[in-house]
Amino acid sequence: VADTPAKMLALGEEGIIPYIASIGLFRTKAKNLVAAARILVEQYGGEVPLEREALQGLPGVGRKTASVVLNELGVEPAIAVDTHVFRVAHRLGLARGKTPDQVEHELMAAIPDPWRTRAHHWLILHGRYVCLARRPRCGDCAVADLCPSKAGSA
Ligand code: SF4
Incomplete structure (x- = not known):
């Protein structure tokens, strides 16, 4: 409309x-x-x-929305950090920053160029369906072997 x-x-x-x-x-x-x-x-x-x-x-x-628009339209690779991306990045040890901006910066440094455009979606979906906020489903997680926060790890 x-x-x-x-x-x-x-x-x-x-x-x-x-x-x-x-x-x-x-x-x-x-x-x-x-x-x-x-x-x-x-x-x-x-x-x-x-x-x-x-x-x-x-x-x-704000920065997050602008990142989504620019990334989706292929203007510039950007990682919009929402609550899922923030949590998953910390659990996987990809970031330690205390703010979304810091985490975005760390993720941009950690994720190689060819994967940046899609990394945003992977992290969100992983957080939404597997690495849940309260009860992460570590038993069903494809990257559990790489994760320092896996349930049962020290
Ligand atoms: S192993 Fe568990 S905490 Fe680590 S990413 Fe997978 S679901 Fe999240």
Whole structure:
């Protein structure tokens, strides 16, 4: 229903809400979508700028979202660090940083170039389905032999 910023702007907050009401913080997100669409129309000719600084200048867009967009569109490899990536990176000993930015930096250094684009998905899916927050399924884990946090290890 809104495949351009101009159409998103025309929908307005109340028009967007029914489509996103099942997700968390949908009112704030609807508000940010309209505000971002307005900036895109007024300042960027209705196109989404594919530069990190410009993206992060849009309402509701932080480093993580900008990384997802840039990575998925093949503009630059980036590892968006969400709660799953953060946890799995620590358990596997790939990172020790205390903030998402530090962990991102460590992962970018640890993961070789050819795998960076996909590493983001692998880490998220591993965290969502195997290396669960409360009860990691170490018995079903394909990388248990490499993991210093495996259940039962010292
Ligand atoms: S062995 Fe356990 S803690 Fe380590 S990555 Fe696998 S599921 Fe996570």
